[in-house]
Amino acid sequence: MQEMFVLLNNNIKNMFRKTGFFCAAAFGIIFLQQILIIWLLVYMYLDLGDSQYHFYMNTKHSLENIHNVKIDPYDGSIARELSTEDILLRKQNSRWHLRYLFK
Numbered sequence: 001m002q003e004m005f006v007l008l009n010n011n012i013k014n015m016f017r018k019t020g021f022f023c024a025a026a027f028g029i030i031f032l033q034q035i036l037i038i039w040l041l042v043y044m045y046l047d048l049g050d051s052q053y054h055f056y057m058n059t060k061h062s063l064e065n066i067h068n069v070k071i072d073p074y075d076g077s078i079a080r081e082l083s084t085e086d087i088l089l090r091k092q093n094s095r096w097h098l099r100y101l102f103k
Contacts, residue, residue: 074090
């Protein structure tokens, strides 16, 4: 059994010596493709979350125009004067959106 593993190890070493550059290049290309796919998946997830946010904001603006009131974008209630403590709490609890990346 041990001889089989040594033989297999030697064959793999010889294969990489003969085709080392091509194997490394193929591995690098596959690795870059995987990174690109993961990055695109994360980007699409964040973009879909942003589109839901824009739908909410468009609805909010329509309701404000129809009923002539101001709606608080944080929790959807009628807007009011915020205390310093409320402002700090909202900053701490704010969610990151993709649009902040491009500001």
